[in-house]
Amino acid sequence: MIQEVDLLIIGSGISGLSAALEAKKYFKNVLIIDKGYHSGGRICSKKINSFCFNHGAPYINKSSKRLNLGFSNFINKIDRVVPFKVSSYKKTNNSVLLVNPNMRSLFNEHLNKININQKTKVLHIKKQVNYYQIKCDNNRIYKSKKIIVTAPAPQTADLIKDVSPAMLKYINRANFSQCITVLLGFNQSFDLPLNSYFYDETGGICSLLNENHNNKYLKNSSLVIRMSDKWSQFHFNKTNDEIINHCLSTISKKFNIFKINNIVSTYCHKWRYSQVTKKLPANASIVNKEKNLGIAGDWTLGPTIEDAYNSGKIVVQKIL
Ligand SMILES: Cc1cc2nc3c(=O)[nH]c(=O)nc-3n(C[C@H](O)[C@H](O)[C@H](O)COP(=O)(O)OP(=O)(O)OC[C@H]3O[C@@H](n4cnc5c(N)ncnc54)[C@H](O)[C@@H]3O)c2cc1C
Known part of the structure; x- marks a missing residue:
């Protein structure tokens, strides 16, 4: 079965979700595909028997750079996001934001506004003359004019190595x-x-x-x-x-x-990929305009949840 969309976003972490919310303003048919069981990526909560664990990001750290791309608005609309102070072993008090009842619920209000296919792992991306053909592990094939890849840097590099090899030298520097x-x-x-x-x-x-x-x-x-x-x-x-x-x-x-x-x-x-220790160099491009390809994710901007959110907004503006 081949499904055709205007913009395909790979990854339903916060960068993919924020990209999809932004892209809906400009594209008719936006779809996210993700290999995981649930959306959220590294913002995740795991239920085991009667227990619940936030075993990815435990709380929201805001970026040190103020980009004003709507993150505060996104957070303020959710009344279960509460400020919290964590005392670190260095005896400093960090102000963070906590999500109740668990981190994954951060997205509850938004998921029904976006089309997402979970449990769909992208195996290969092929560029045809006017569109991409994206082959997935469940035998699904997608056709899209534009794509945005939001997987962690090494996985993104692997996915786009044949379609935009020039971008690899920068992507491979992220850690x-x-x-x-x-x-x-x-x-x-x-x-x-x-x-x-x-x-x-x-x-x-x-x-x-x-x-x-x-x-x-x-x-x-x-x-x-x-x-x-x-x-x-x-x-x-x-x-x-x-x-x-x-x-x-x-x-x-x-x-x-x-x-x-x-x-x-x-x-x-x-x-394997937890928090960004080295982001994409500032002079690296996050879109290949000629090829209608964009990349986003925390590693393109910085190590925090807010950075990941902002990266999704920015890449959509650049790929239009
Ligand atoms: C243990 C831990 C603690 C952390 N603590 C904090 C913290 O305290 N504060 C903070 O701000 N941040 C913290 N972070 C970092 C934060 O979680 C990330 O910055 C943010 O969630 C990254 O979002 P993202 O959308 O860029 O990437 P991700 O959340 O990684 O999303 C990428 C998505 O791509 C999907 N994907 C990958 N390959 C494929 C493929 N081939 N096909 C389909 N889908 C694919 C993945 O399934 C994933 O859902 C922590 C992370 C971890 C792991």
């Missing part, structure tokens, strides 16, 4: 940290501040995110343990069991409120 998160579910609640930062003696664990506050309907406690970027990179190839065991032994030694016997659910997630 991400790797991050391992461990999700624990307890059969009883514990008393812990919402977010505690600490470094254990191995330099491993860098934060504990107590998810309980977020969902008053959950009886049990959920905890996200985030490993430091350095530790994650070094131990990325360890097995999930080894990583979970390291976390369990560290937190049970450090906090006597955690009893291993009370842990009823464990899960480990490895983020």
Whole structure:
């Protein structure tokens, strides 16, 4: 089956979603396709049994650059987005925004305004004379005059390498940290501040995110343990069991409120592309106008959720 659209956006993370909301003003037929089960990309919440974990971005950090592209408006329209102060291990207070009941719900108000096909992984993009042919893993084929790719830089490079090789030299300069998160579910609640930062003696664990506050309907406690970027990179190839065991032994030694016997659910997630450590060079172009191709994503602007949002708005203006 071949579906034809005016603009195809690859990726339903916040950059793809903001691009789609902007593009609707100019294009009749806009479609997002994404390989994941849910939209949101790295802004995600995982449900395991009765537990809920924000194991991607735990809260919204705004960009250090004020671009005024509607992000404040987007956030202010959602009354479940609340300001919050996190105390860091450096003893500074960061002001962030929290989404209730979980991060993924950030998009609830918008999803019905956009056409999205989830569980659709793009395998190959081919440029024909006047349009692109996009082949996906579920045997679907899309035809589109213009495309915007919002996957993390290495995945974007892989997708566009045949259609716009000149853009690769810049894209390949963008870098991400790797991050391992461990999700624990307890059969009883514990008393812990919402977010505690600490470094254990191995330099491993860098934060504990107590998810309980977020969902008053959950009886049990959920905890996200985030490993430091350095530790994650070094131990990325360890097995999930080894990583979970390291976390369990560290937190049970450090906090006597955690009893291993009370842990009823464990899960480990490895983020190959977590947060941007080096963005696209400022002189790099995010569109190939001649080819009707655009790229967006946090890595084109900066490391925060707001940067990702802004990148989606900007690329649409440039590809028109
Ligand atoms: C553990 C962690 C903690 C973080 N903490 C914070 C924080 O505290 N504050 C903050 O501001 N930011 C934080 N971030 C970063 C933030 O999550 C990102 O900046 C933002 O979500 C990036 O959005 P995006 O749309 O650019 O990319 P993504 O969310 O990665 O979206 C890209 C989408 O492309 C899809 N895709 C990739 N390849 C294909 C393909 N071949 N076919 C179809 N679809 C494809 C993916 O499924 C994905 O949904 C954190 C990230 C992680 C992982």
